[in-house]
Structure formats: structure tokens, C-alpha cells
Amino acid sequence: MVNKIKFCTILRERSLEHKKAITLMLQNELYGQAISILRQELDSMVRVIFLIEEPDFSIREHYVEQTLENVKWTLPNSxxxxxxxxxxxxxxxxxGWTKSVYKLGCAFIHLSPMSNYRNENPFLNLDEVEIQDIKNHLHNYHGFPLASDLNMDTISPYLNKVFIKVSDNLEAYIESFENDAIGDI
Known part of the structure; x- marks a missing residue:
């Protein structure tokens, strides 16, 4: 139980720092860094979802302990x-939307042509299916106009909205995890 409290505290502290950092990044038009922060928030969210979907509480505890020991998650006894x-x-x-956000975030965390977004449209490095997926998700969740091209100028006003959605979902999942929910997402 104590480990779960520590784990949830880490998640919340990380998220609080992300909220402060993304505000600074967006104010200073550091969009690549803002997307990197968004990806980190999503990383926390998918981990909590993974735990909630695990019905065996001893396996959940195993992953929590590995986090607290700063060890990469491995299957129990493996x-x-x-x-x-x-x-x-x-x-x-x-x-249905986490993969596209995660993949986009990874493109900004790792050295890639996406980091040259001030000089070239980074979304031209994506295939048409990925572009449409991102546009559809932005449209469905945040009202992005589907007729707009996907570029940093058109998506930057939506970055904070996306972050808030992920962050709010993360907090809800942390609460579900604290309440021992199983797959109740």
C-alpha cells in the first residue's frame, strides 16, 4: 500500500511539473519541447492504464516496486x-488516439527532421494516413478544422488543449488505480 502511494505521488509530481513546463514552453513558442513534455505526460498515462488493465494485484505491485527501484519493467519472474x-x-x-500522440512526441524527443519545424513543415515527414489520423483526433477532441493543413502554426494553438486532456485523463486513471479499479477505464 505504501508503495502505491509513493508511485501515485511520483506520477502527480511529474504531472505538476509538466503543467508548469508546458506553459513556459508554449509562452516561448518552444513547440518541440512542448510536444516532448506532452509525450512524457502520455508516458505516465499509458503506464497507469497498463496497471489498471492488469487484474492481478501482485503483478501491479511488482511493476510499482520496479518503478520505485528505478528498474525497467519486466514480467514477473522473467x-x-x-x-x-x-x-x-x-x-x-x-x-484509439494514444499511438499517434505518442509517435509524434517521440519524433520530437529523438533527433529527427521534426526538430527543424521552424524551417520546414515537419508533418511532411509523415505519411498521409498519419496526417489524417492526427487531424481527425485534433478535430474530434479539440475542434481542429479538417480543411486546415497540418503544420506547427496550425497545431500550436491546440497543444495545450491536448496536454490538458491527457493530464486530466491521467489524474482520473491515477484515482482509478488508487481505488483498485480493474479495467474500468
């Missing part, structure tokens, strides 16, 4: 790592 991809795929199956 060396097989739980990958970000597995957690993102699970949450994407449940919600």
Missing part, C-alpha cells in the same frame, strides 16, 4: 521487458 510499445498499443486499443 527478464522479458514490458515495452513502451506494448503499453501504447494497449491504450490505443482502448482509446
Amino acid at each position: 527478464r522479458s521487458a514490458i515495452t513502451d510499445r506494448q503499453m501504447v498499443e494497449l491504450s490505443n486499443l482502448l482509446f
Whole structure:
């Protein structure tokens, strides 16, 4: 029980810092950094979703302990790592939007042409299906006009809205996790 409280405290402290940081990044038009912060918030969210979907409380505790020990998550009694991809795929199956946000965030965390967004449209590096997925998600959740091109100028006004949605969902999932919910997302 104490470990779960510590784990949830870490999640909330990280999220609070993200809220402060994304505000600063957006005020200073540091959109790549804002997207990186968004990706980190999403990382917390998919981990909590992964835990909530795990019905075995001893396995949940195993992952929480690994976090507190600063160890990469592995299956119990195994060396097989739980990958970000597995957690993102699970949450994407449940919600249908996390994979595109996560992938976009990764493009800004890792060195890529996306970091050159001040000089070139980074979204031209994506295939048409990815572009349409992002546009549709932005439209469905935040009112992005589907007729607009996808570029940093058109999406930057939506970055804080996306962050708030992820952050609010994260807090709701943390509360569900604290209340021992199983798959009640």
C-alpha cells in the first residue's frame, strides 16, 4: 500500500511539473519541447492504464516496486521487458488516439527532421494516413478544422488543449488505480 502511494505521488509530481513546463514552453513558442513534455505526460498515462488493465494485484505491485527501484519493467519472474510499445498499443486499443500522440512526441524527443519545424513543415515527414489520423483526433477532441493543413502554426494553438486532456485523463486513471479499479477505464 505504501508503495502505491509513493508511485501515485511520483506520477502527480511529474504531472505538476509538466503543467508548469508546458506553459513556459508554449509562452516561448518552444513547440518541440512542448510536444516532448506532452509525450512524457502520455508516458505516465499509458503506464497507469497498463496497471489498471492488469487484474492481478501482485503483478501491479511488482511493476510499482520496479518503478520505485528505478528498474525497467519486466514480467514477473522473467527478464522479458514490458515495452513502451506494448503499453501504447494497449491504450490505443482502448482509446484509439494514444499511438499517434505518442509517435509524434517521440519524433520530437529523438533527433529527427521534426526538430527543424521552424524551417520546414515537419508533418511532411509523415505519411498521409498519419496526417489524417492526427487531424481527425485534433478535430474530434479539440475542434481542429479538417480543411486546415497540418503544420506547427496550425497545431500550436491546440497543444495545450491536448496536454490538458491527457493530464486530466491521467489524474482520473491515477484515482482509478488508487481505488483498485480493474479495467474500468
